[in-house]
Amino acid sequence: MPSIKDVANLAGVAVGTVSRVINNHPNVSPETMEKVNAAIKELNYIPNEVARNFKMQKSKMVALVLPSIWNPFFSELAYYIEDELDREGYKLMLCNSGGRPDKELYYFDMLNQNKVAGVVGITYNDIEESVSTDIPIISIDRHFGKKITCVTSDNYTGGRIAVQELVKAGAIKVAYLGITSSAYSEVVLRRNGFIDEAVAKGIEYFIHEEHDEVYNDDNFFEDFFSKKEHHNVDGVFANTDLLAAKYIDRAKRLGLRTPEDVKVIGYDGIQDNKLFHPVLSTIRQPVEEMARMSVKLLLRKIEGKTLEQEIYRIPVKYRVGETT
């Protein structure tokens, strides 16, 4: 294969000039550019980087596929993922899938075609069938199986802590509010932890859930508040902060004060200041750790290493706010 020196010799210029032409540097005269391009063409020269990319089939780009960057939890996650990738010399490609299977699969195709080196995804569709073994994918919150490593917060312990903290705050009859998804997600463990801890504590509890495909604010809360057995619920654990805030708003309209009449704990920790109220008591996701861990594991997969675990669960912490 011809080298950059051959091109320089044929064009009668320095090697640095050839490099500038290849990299479209602004300080090259049109005549020089023409001479160099003619030499490149005549010799059928392939610049190193393109050649290298072609030979090694490697990209320094990682795709992040998530439902919507507009969601504060996802934007915090994206922030730390980009930061960790940047340290390692990788660039981030961002995709808002909106949960659409075609958009999600498009990025996995890019991975299969080596246009990206890896994918970090929060996906709603079953991608297990679309991907080959040991491909560099890290899934957040969703556990597909052996092929795809999952990084998540310790949802189960989060559910247990929520009950412990509600009880500490004085609650004796607690309810779990959740929006569920048909995609199997680690998020259901928040409920399991909640149940196990309520049983261990020997207190009365209720589970109130709705599927995301039919979920509707009005129906969900009307259903909840209309049930007689819910009337003296004095502790609520909602499986996201947004749902917790909606509950508090609805309860207030019915004259229920938080935390005087009902203590409320959410999950996520999306509020990053105390300027807007209520400041939610919440199970804080370890977003930074999840992001950096995802990137570290992904890079190990890109290097062809085998990971020890299928699921990496990162400890959560309770953060007290104004609602307990």
Added chain:
Amino acid sequence: MPSIKDVANLAGVAVGTVSRVINNHPNVSPETMEKVNAAIKELNYIPNEVARNFKMQKSKMVALVLPSIWNPFFSELAYYIEDELDREGYKLMLCNSGGRPDKELYYFDMLNQNKVAGVVGITYNDIEESVSTDIPIISIDRHFGKKITCVTSDNYTGGRIAVQELVKAGAIKVAYLGITSSAYSEVVLRRNGFIDEAVAKGIEYFIHEEHDEVYNDDNFFEDFFSKKEHHNVDGVFANTDLLAAKYIDRAKRLGLRTPEDVKVIGYDGIQDNKLFHPVLSTIRQPVEEMARMSVKLLLRKIEGKTLEQEIYRIPVKYRVGETT
């Protein structure tokens, strides 16, 4: 140049098989892969896409450079930019610059090297000198000069509207609170509009500003509240929602109620629900329109077209909340 057919003939396989090897398709046996790769090597074959990319020096990737995706205004902007790019078949590369010049310049270098087709940026450093004429860059909020087209909200009118709405709500002595930056930004027009409208209305007004390099919450508000002439300010326009929320919080500690004692208007419109209080009265940035306009203008620049304007200012709207 050898074709994919030549490779297939030499390797003794079908053209589709060569394609699968090139695209690293999982269903190819190791032996076939070896045969095809040997033929590729022998013929010095360059797959179409790599060859095309090299010849045309074109990328279908656009970089978005912003201080931090974690900021809700930027994450909303990124959401719509990605959506608009996706409609046009482009991918988004995301960079959190943190305002660091090296990180910002890195992406403009990628542009100069044709690794990305264009850049949309919210930058803090003067990039005008680093870029060649008519390069496909769209700047948001910052106006550099002819080379770089700027898309922004109509900050000046926003400042005027803020005064009009404060007066409508009953304010007679108003103050502008702002954090300034040494980077020239269209954001200063919020103050200019504020001043012009206060003068036109013939009401007393104050300007309280601090530079972002020395800004500190405590000092900023202590300075503001300690000045005697500020004592009966009953209308405040802060140049961001976050600053408005900080003001409200500080004022409350001093016993000033919003909106009873002081009406407050922010700028941005970052709150996307009414679950957290105070719901700010604000000048809402037309984020979706700014994002889509930026992409449309960028694509016209990528196609080599000349744009009619240097600055595109998009109308803003007042959104009433609980603070006026």
